[in-house]
Amino acid sequence: xxxxxxxxxxxxxxxxxxxxxxxxxxxxxxxxxxxxxxxxxxxxxxxxxxxxxxxxxxxxxxxxxxxxxxxxxxxxxxxxxxxxxxxxxxxxxxxxxxxxxxxxxxxxxxxxxxxxxxxxxxxxxxxxxxxxxxxxxxxxxxxxxxxxxxxxxxxxxxxxxxxxxxxxxx
Amino acid sequence: xxxxxxxxxxxxxxxxxxxxxxxxxxxxxxxxxxxxxxxxxxxxxxxxxxxxxxxxxxxxxxxxxxxxxxxxxxxxxxxxxxxxxxxxxxxxxxxxxxxxxxxxxxxxxxxxxxxxxxxxxxxxxxxxxxxxxxxxxxxxxxxxxxxxxxxxxxxxxxxxxxxxxxxxxxxxxxxxxxxxxxxxxxxxxxxxxxxxxxxxxxxxxxxxxxxxxxxxxxxxxxxxxxxxxxxxxxxxxxxxxxxxxxxxxxxxxxxxxxxxxxxxxxxxxxxxxxxxxxxxxxxxxxxxxxxxxxxxxxxxxxxxxxxxxxxxxxxxxxxxxxxxxxxxxxxxxxxxxxxxxxxxxxxxxxxxxxxxxxxxxxxxxxxxxxxxxxxxxxxxxxxxxxxxxxxxxxxxxxxxxxxxxxxxxxxxxxxxxxxxxxxxxxxxxxxxxxxxxxxxxxxxxxxxxxxxxxxxxxxxxxxxxxxxxxxxxxxxxxxxxxxxxxxxxxxxxxxxxxxxxxxxxxxxxxxxxxxxxxxxxxxxxxxxxxxxxxxxxxxxxxxxxxxxxxxxxxxxxxxxxxxxxxxxxxxxxxxxxxxxxxxxxxxxxxxxxxxxxxxxxxxxxxxxxxxxxxxxxxxxxxxxxxxxxxxxxxxxxxxxxxxxxxxxxxxxxxxxxxxxxxxxxxxxxxxxxxxxxxxxxxxxxxxxxxxxxxxxxxxxxxxxxxxxxxxxxxxxxxxxxxxx
Numbered sequence: 079x080x081x082x083x084x085x086x087x088x089x090x091x092x093x094x095x096x097x098x099x100x101x102x103x104x105x106x107x108x109x110x111x112x113x114x115x116x117x118x119x120x121x122x123x124x125x126x127x128x129x130x131x132x133x134x135x136x137x138x139x140x141x142x143x144x145x146x147x148x149x150x151x152x153x154x155x156x157x158x159x160x161x162x163x164x165x166x167x168x169x170x171x172x173x174x175x176x177x178x179x180x181x182x183x184x185x186x187x188x189x190x191x192x193x194x195x196x197x198x199x200x201x202x203x204x205x206x207x208x209x210x211x212x213x214x215x216x217x218x219x220x221x222x223x224x225x226x227x228x229x230x231x232x233x234x235x236x237x238x239x240x241x242x243x244x245x246x247x248x
Numbered sequence: 249x250x251x252x253x254x255x256x257x258x259x260x261x262x263x264x265x266x267x268x269x270x271x272x273x274x275x276x277x278x279x280x281x282x283x284x285x286x287x288x289x290x291x292x293x294x295x296x297x298x299x300x301x302x303x304x305x306x307x308x309x310x311x312x313x314x315x316x317x318x319x320x321x322x323x324x325x326x327x328x329x330x331x332x333x334x335x336x337x338x339x340x341x342x343x344x345x346x347x348x349x350x351x352x353x354x355x356x357x358x359x360x361x362x363x364x365x366x367x368x369x370x371x372x373x374x375x376x377x378x379x380x381x382x383x384x385x386x387x388x389x390x391x392x393x394x395x396x397x398x399x400x401x402x403x404x405x406x407x408x409x410x411x412x413x414x415x416x417x418x419x420x421x422x423x424x425x426x427x428x429x430x431x432x433x434x435x436x437x438x439x440x441x442x443x444x445x446x447x448x449x450x451x452x453x454x455x456x457x458x459x460x461x462x463x464x465x466x467x468x469x470x471x472x473x474x475x476x477x478x479x480x481x482x483x484x485x486x487x488x489x490x491x492x493x494x495x496x497x498x499x500x501x502x503x504x505x506x507x508x509x510x511x512x513x514x515x516x517x518x519x520x521x522x523x524x525x526x527x528x529x530x531x532x533x534x535x536x537x538x539x540x541x542x543x544x545x546x547x548x549x550x551x552x553x554x555x556x557x558x559x560x561x562x563x564x565x566x567x568x569x570x571x572x573x574x575x576x577x578x579x580x581x582x583x584x585x586x587x588x589x590x591x592x593x594x595x596x597x598x599x600x601x602x603x604x605x606x607x608x609x610x611x612x613x614x615x616x617x618x619x620x621x622x623x624x625x626x627x628x629x630x631x632x633x634x635x636x637x638x639x640x641x642x643x644x645x646x647x648x649x650x651x652x653x654x655x656x657x658x659x660x661x662x663x664x665x666x667x668x669x670x671x672x673x674x675x676x677x678x679x680x681x682x683x684x685x686x687x688x689x690x691x692x693x694x695x696x697x698x699x700x701x702x703x704x705x706x707x708x709x710x711x712x713x714x715x716x717x718x719x720x721x722x723x724x725x726x727x728x729x730x731x732x733x734x735x736x737x738x739x740x741x742x743x744x745x746x747x748x749x750x751x752x753x754x755x756x757x758x759x760x761x762x763x764x765x766x767x768x769x770x771x772x773x774x775x776x777x778x779x780x781x782x783x784x785x786x787x788x789x790x791x792x793x794x795x796x797x798x799x800x801x802x803x804x805x806x807x808x809x810x811x812x813x814x815x816x817x818x819x820x821x822x823x824x825x826x827x828x829x830x831x832x833x834x835x836x837x838x839x840x841x842x843x844x845x846x847x848x849x850x851x852x853x854x855x856x857x858x859x860x861x862x863x864x865x866x867x868x869x870x871x872x873x874x875x876x877x878x879x880x881x882x883x884x885x886x887x888x889x890x891x892x893x894x895x896x897x898x899x900x901x902x903x904x905x906x907x908x909x910x911x912x913x914x915x916x917x918x919x920x921x922x923x924x925x926x927x928x929x930x931x932x933x934x935x936x937x938x939x940x941x942x943x944x945x946x947x948x949x950x951x952x953x954x955x956x957x958x959x960x961x962x963x964x965x966x967x968x969x970x971x972x
Contacts, residue, residue: 118521123471124464127605167463177462184455184865188604191603193464223603227868228875228905
């Protein structure tokens with residue numbers, strides 16, 4: 079409730095943001111997170127809300143080349159940023175190697191965590207194209223799969239690495 | 249599984265018109281068929297306008313193009329039944345998997361269903377759908393035989409066609425119905441295809457719709473939007489049972505577009521944008537009167553449950569006998585036993601933490617005959633939630649339609665429709681569609697929990713290592729799998745329901761996890777007491793061959809017990825049976841010498857659930873259950889006092905993460921001649937007691953409370969009793 083009082087003193091502002099290669103000019107409230115702008119303003123609902131405090135990774139997107147928890151990023155601070163979401167991974171109808179690897183390994187159950195897992199894995203492979211199983215586990219530690227498919231996700235990331243997923247766009 | 253609501257005929261008739269001609273096969277319960285009125289309706293004087301009675305539990309339609317649509321009230325929550333049920337239909341119908349579409353969990357379009365829980369989808373719905381599909385195939389063969397004036401016995405079916413091998417004629421299923429609507433009801437004795445001949449069922453078919461899962465295209469309830477929709481937030485009490493004393497909503501109502509709805513203690517705000525709704529919630533000024541009476545805390549919950557009996561079993565106490573079970577004379581056998589062991593075990597309340605929190609989208613429409621309400625929501629019991637919503641908004645059940653999009657998990661935690669009811673009430677009040685997505689904190693505070701409990705076990709063993717006496721008293725955790733699978737001559741097994749200070753309900757495997765933790769921990773301790781290997785000790789006391797087999801196979805695969813254990817490592821074993829599934833798990837743990845942190849290094853689980861429908865899907869379920877089980881075994885617990893949940897955030901409530909996952913080895917025991925049973929639950933049961941036994945071997949400490957090591961193990965206490 080204190081936060082609300084605080085927000086009232088700040089103002090809405092228009093930000094320019096590039097998402098999946100498209101420029102958007104969005105009028106955002108100071109209380110809005112990047113996640114809310116992506117989902118509610120731009121209709122990109124592939125990115126999920128899971129905890130609102132950066133502890134589950136369901137909202138992971140790429141900001142520049144880094145994976146970020148979009149639920150913890152105030153939208154106004156994302157002004158000028160280049161964002162890639164799960165919707166931006168496919169090219170010409172072809173899945174990104176990481177998406178394909180998740181499919182090949184059937185590395186999901188309810189799959190609510192999957193978009194965040196895929197985005198975190200894409201960032202991981204860009205930084206480390208041939209990670210060990212331990213490096214994958216460490217790199218994805220903030221992403222939760224409550225269904226417990228972690229061993230398959232590790233296998234999927236290794237498969238994507240073998241397929242050159244680290245060099246693939248974006 | 250008989251719907252008592254027969255009033256849905258109208259909308260279903262419209263739906264049938266929409267389906268157009270083709271073959272419609274209904275599965276009707278035998279009792280219903282015996283009723284003359286229904287028999288007349290089904291054999292129908294007017295086959296062009298069939299009426300679907302309320303007693304149908306599944307149905308299937310094949311249209312003129314040969315497309316197969318299957319209707320079932322079950323829901324997909326990640327367990328994979330959209331795929332495995334389709335495999336079973338494809339198998340019996342002799343069509344490729346891709347020809348089949350499942351309509352699931354829609355109270356207008358699908359038959360009544362109690363709900364998706366209790367590992368029933370595979371044994372019950374799977375069997376029913378196989379019969380429906382086999383009946384459809386028989387009917388199509390009969391149609392072809394009539395057309396060709398031949399005996400149906402010589403005709404074959406494959407790839408969506410009926411063929412006559414003698415004349416090389418063949419017709420597609422869609423051609424056979426030739427635009428007519430033909431109805432058939434299922435003959436309960438219809439011959440099903442034996443597993444030896446399966447080509448689609450029994451294979452590791454990838455999940456149907458999987459591409460939409462990896463691209464983010466699949467719309468969960470929380471992703472849905474409709475035009476004119478407003479966003480909702482609900483005012484929550486500061487503590488459980490508090491009542492609203494006063495509310496000043498003036499500041500909230502001053503925000504443009506905001507509406508505040510109050511009905512007793514229920515207060516919700518709606519606004520055209522999510523930030524405006526959040527602001528309005530923050531601007532409400534409420535005072536609350538706390539609940540009166542004693543409020544136990546998570547620290548004294550065990551004593552409270554033991555000493556606060558409830559008159560009858562409640563939510564969370566499903567799935568087992570609530571009457572005491574007695575065989576022989578347990579008291580006398582305990583007294584005369586050469587070796588006797590008495591211990592108490594406890595389990596904490598834990599949260600399901602489905603990654604998709606509760607969500608609902610409610611929309612009213614005005615139609616001839618009155619208002620209609622559609623609610624999209626992720627619930628395991630769409631029909632129960634429909635009735636709940638209808639009651640909340642004062643509408644007839646058949647004017648409310650609940651649709652369950654494939655949902656972001658539940659694990660037994662979404663049997664209810666809180667968000668659906670809340671969204672519906674607000675939508676009714678403001679005359680607009682309303683969407684409500686619970687926050688993670690709301691999910692922690694206002695959903696329900698896996699029951700906490702206390703279990704007392706007293707057992708006697710003779711000089712040969714045979715368990716001769718067994719008493720088992722479970723307070724509040726629940727009666728599921730409460731009776732031992734061991735051959736014990738003298739038993740007394742009792743479930744004692746308690747008054748629960750927290751809202752409790754179903755959780756994956758119900759109380760089977762707690763009962764196996766207590767039972768299997770005790771059995772391992774008995775084996776140690778009489779100095780017999782814990783695998784050998786179990787085999788001495790188990791007659792059931794299928795249970796013996798999973799124990800032996802898990803032990804073999806694990807290399808039990810092994811000799812080259814590293815320092816600080818230990819191994820343990822546990823087994824059990826529940827809901828048609830036989831499970832045995834061998835686990836290896838490491839305990840950090842400095843921090844006392846426990847890590848499950850390796851888990852081998854052998855599992856037998858009859859004839860396997862989808863081996864890869866089954867492995868996924870078993871492996872996932874083991875990982876989820878690690879949370880409840882080692883560190884998950886709800887902390888509370890004064891009616892307040894103290895760890896309602898993922899930063900404070902630890903769930904298993906990548907680093908917690910062990911190396912997992914799953915041994916599938918296929919039983920082609922046994923009925924296919926469910927696998928969503930039983931694989932979780934043996935993990936905790938196997939880990940407990942492994943910790944004992946590594947440290948000499950017996951841990952008898954779940955979670956066992958939320959902050960690591962105090963190794964300095966190794967010389968003590970071990971009970972925390």
